[in-house]
Amino acid sequence: QIGNVLLIVNVASQCGLTNSNYTELGSLHQKYGDKGLEILAFPCNQFGGQEPGTNEQIAELACTRFKAEYPIFGKVDVNGSNAAPLYxxxxxxxxxxxxxxxxxxxxxxxxxxxxxxxxxxxxxxxPSSIENDIEKVLEA
Incomplete structure (x- = not known):
């Protein structure tokens, strides 16, 4: 989306980083969403098999447990020959x-x-540690 600042993240449901990242991404979205920040979450199962669920299960976890109000896309590969073009x-x-x-x-x-x-x-x-970077880009 031209005109918005994007934070693009490859997510997983069963990672040690899951709780903190989803929680802090939600906070960033609440704080900066109406200032032009879009968060795009791309589930990926390429790291330790930590995103084994279906797209529905992944969205359910993100939206129910973590109250995600930003898009949770379908599962993608981020590395290798089948990596999503975006990645x-x-x-x-x-x-x-x-x-x-x-x-x-x-x-x-x-x-x-x-x-x-x-x-x-x-x-x-x-996510909270890069808040200053996000603010700079939003203000640019």
Missing amino acids: KFLKSEKGGLFGECIKWNFTKFLVDKDGHVVGRFAPISS
Whole structure:
């Protein structure tokens, strides 16, 4: 969506990072959603098989337990030959510390209003820890 700032995250339901990330993503959405931040969550089962459920089960968990009010897409691959085109683009724009491949659940990409990938954050970077980055891009 041109005109909005995007935070794109590969999510999983059974990861040690699940609770904190979904909770903090919800807080970011509440705080910045009406200021132009869109959060896009893409479930992925490529890391430790931690997203084994159906798309319906995944959406149920996100929307019921974590009250997600942002889109939870159908399951995608983020690495490999079957990687979703969006993820091929994101990785080509912003490689990680150890190359392009996404290493784990809850890798975050920040995309500005013009569609440029301006940040890539490791799974251990919590959503709240990148709030300043989000604010800067929203104000740009």
